[in-house]
Amino acid sequence: MTENKQGKNNGRKREHVQRVLDCHNKKYGTHITIKGKTQDVHPDLKGKSDWDWVCHDTETSDEIAVEVKKITDEKLEVRYDTIWDILREIGGDLSNKLPGTFALQTNIPKNDYLSLRGQQKKQRFKDILCEAIFQTAQTLKLGDDRGLIPQISKRLPFALPDSFFCALQKVGDEGSMLQLGSTVGGFWSIELKEHELTKFEEMVSQANKQLKQASSANQTFLVIIEEGLRSTIPETVAMALEQINRNSYSHINHIYYVSGKKVVEIPLPIP
Numbered sequence: 001m002t003e004n005k006q007g008k009n010n011g012r013k014r015e016h017v018q019r020v021l022d023c024h025n026k027k028y029g030t031h032i033t034i035k036g037k038t039q040d041v042h043p044d045l046k047g048k049s050d051w052d053w054v055c056h057d058t059e060t061s062d063e064i065a066v067e068v069k070k071i072t073d074e075k076l077e078v079r080y081d082t083i084w085d086i087l088r089e090i091g092g093d094l095s096n097k098l099p100g101t102f103a104l105q106t107n108i109p110k111n112d113y114l115s116l117r118g119q120q121k122k123q124r125f126k127d128i129l130c131e132a133i134f135q136t137a138q139t140l141k142l143g144d145d146r147g148l149i150p151q152i153s154k155r156l157p158f159a160l161p162d163s164f165f166c167a168l169q170k171v172g173d174e175g176s177m178l179q180l181g182s183t184v185g186g187f188w189s190i191e192l193k194e195h196e197l198t199k200f201e202e203m204v205s206q207a208n209k210q211l212k213q214a215s216s217a218n219q220t221f222l223v224i225i226e227e228g229l230r231s232t233i234p235e236t237v238a239m240a241l242e243q244i245n246r247n248s249y250s251h252i253n254h255i256y257y258v259s260g261k262k263v264v265e266i267p268l269p270i271p
Contacts, residue, residue: 014034016068016258017223020221022263023256023265024221024254031058035054035056035063036053037054051211051213052066053067053068054066054217062218063214063218064219065214066220067207067223069222069223079108079116080108082116082122086122086125086126086129087104090104091180094133094177096176096177098133100137100173102168102177102178102179103180104167104168104179105167106164106165106166106181107164107165121158124156128156137168137170140168140170141170142170143171145167145168147167192232201240204244204248205249211252219253220252221255223256223258224237224257226257232259238266241268241269254268
């Protein structure tokens with residue numbers, strides 16, 4: 001991961017943690033705030049598998065250790081990142097070359113494989129999609145939209161999944177830019193499947209081991225982020241905690257679930 005991408009990732013995590021602390025403070029009457037990244041606050045831990053954030057209560061001086069994890073579909077995440085890398089390149093290539101402002105919307109299949117392995121296939125897909133966008137943009141009037149699948153599918157050396165969607169809309173006469181948007185198509189089960197439950201237990205167990213090292217902390221928080229690539233709900237996390245080994249979260253005092261603007265505390269199962 002590049003330094004710039006890592007910095008943005010840490011920035012997002014910090015925002016999530018701050019929102020969790022705001023929620024916790026309001027609920028429990030505490031005054032907890034972020035002190036910093038663990039390795040910055042405790043430089044002696046550099047190079048070790050520590051927890052993410054050191055926080056403290058400004059009224060009591062209690063230290064709180066916070067670890068952030070995310071629920072996602074790793075394979076889908078790779079496909080999503082691949083598509084977005086291509087879309088960002090296209091957006092750059094077409095900058096100042098379009099007759100107005102356009103919005104490109106794609107739907108990334110959850111269950112159907114989009115064959116983009118290998119640099120040659122990625123480049124071919126990018127070139128064909130870029131050309132289709134440029135040509136279609138010349139014909140659209142303000143507010144018009146048009147699907148691009150017919151134009152690109154017949155030129156690709158591989159078949160596109162039926163569930164893949166790609167459309168262009170003209171949203172402004174001024175400027176010359178391409179706005180990017182994408183969604184993940186398909187439906188998720190409310191309950192975690194067996195292999196997902198195993199991954200969930202591994203994730204919680206890893207956080208538990210990291211937070212166990214926070215010997216100076218008075219409390220420990222696990223913040224679980226739903227990134228959108230594996231849509232879920234707080235009840236799903238609560239049900240999953242009921243099903244995994246209690247030793248997996250033995251050193252965790254609070255678990256919070258974050259999805260979009262929603263922050264929910266997940267009650268730990270009662271022994």
